[in-house]
Amino acid sequence: MKIISWNVNGIRACVKKGFLEYFQQENADIFCLQETKLQVGQIELHLEGYEQYWNYATKKGYSGTAVFTKIKPLSVKYGVGDMSEEAEGRILTLEFEQFYLVNVYTPNAKRDLTRLPYRLEWEDDMRSYLKQLDQIKPVIMCGDLNVAHEDIDLKNAKTNRGNSGFTIEERGKMTELLQEGFTDTFRYFYPSTEGAYTWWSYMSKVRERNIGWRIDYFIASNRLQNKLKDSYIHPQTLGSDHCPIILELTDI
Structure with missing residues (x-):
């Protein structure tokens, strides 16, 4: 099984930059999007063989997630209980026979960290x-x-320490999650690989010089480790300030 995740930073813009060509080329079983930035009826994608599930944000041109899947899910859930984030379209959960897939666009703490308490x-x-x-x-x-x-997950760890996305608190929450029985699948395969990033600022020449951050993940239950085949990144794929990440599994 092949699953792809990509923060497209606006699916309509990404389609104009080659999204459909990449989608067809990769032929994933499940394709997850974050930051779709649209409402119902603002795009019509003809993806033959795929079921489409969209979680739209109430606010126009903001947030949003989507999942395209060849395998029909047993159930689909939008948001989590009474969490107010449902209004931002940030969570889609699809239940399959052997696992749950949770597609997430985590809120940013903001540059001035005003949203950090909410984020935590x-x-x-x-x-x-x-x-x-x-x-x-x-x-x-x-x-x-x-x-x-970790420091290995961004280019300039020293100068970014304490900044949004690299605060002690946010990093600590990721550590807590992994300690509860979950695996960062990329680091499972490539524990010491440097320069592996999934997001780059739009500042001049930043992406060309690979001054980036790894902030996109596949996190899996530890008991799936024996089914993990590979977890990797497609940094050469353009169309967004993020690039796609891929998880391959066997016997699932």
Whole structure:
């Protein structure tokens, strides 16, 4: 099985920059999007053989997630309980026979960290939710999680320490999640690989010089480790300030 996740930073713009060509070329079983930035009826994608599920933000041109899947899910859930983030279209959960897939666009703490307290509550709620699902069947969470976990996960760790996406608090929440029985699949395969990033600023020449952050992840229940085949990044794929990430599994 092949699953792809990509923060497209506006699907309509990304389609104009080659999204459909990449989509057809990769032929994934499941394709997850974050930051779709649209409302119902603003785009019509003809993706033969795929079921489409969209979680739209109430606010126009903001946030939003989507999942395109060849495998019909047993159930689909939008948001998590009473979490206010449902209005921002940030979470899609698809239940399949052998696992849950949770597509997530984690809120940014903001440059001035004014949203950090809210972000930390989000992290606690998400961790609780994932643990509940994991008691039923294994979980694969993917998406833009808006945190570089360790120094190796961004180019300039020293100068960014304490900044949004690299605060002690945000990094600590990722550590807590992994300690609760989950695996960062990329680091599972490539624990010491440097320069592996999924997001780059739009500042001049930043992407060309690979001054980036790894903030997009596939996180899987530990008991899926024996089914993990590979987890990798497509930094050469343009169309967004993020690039796609890929998870391949066997016997699932």
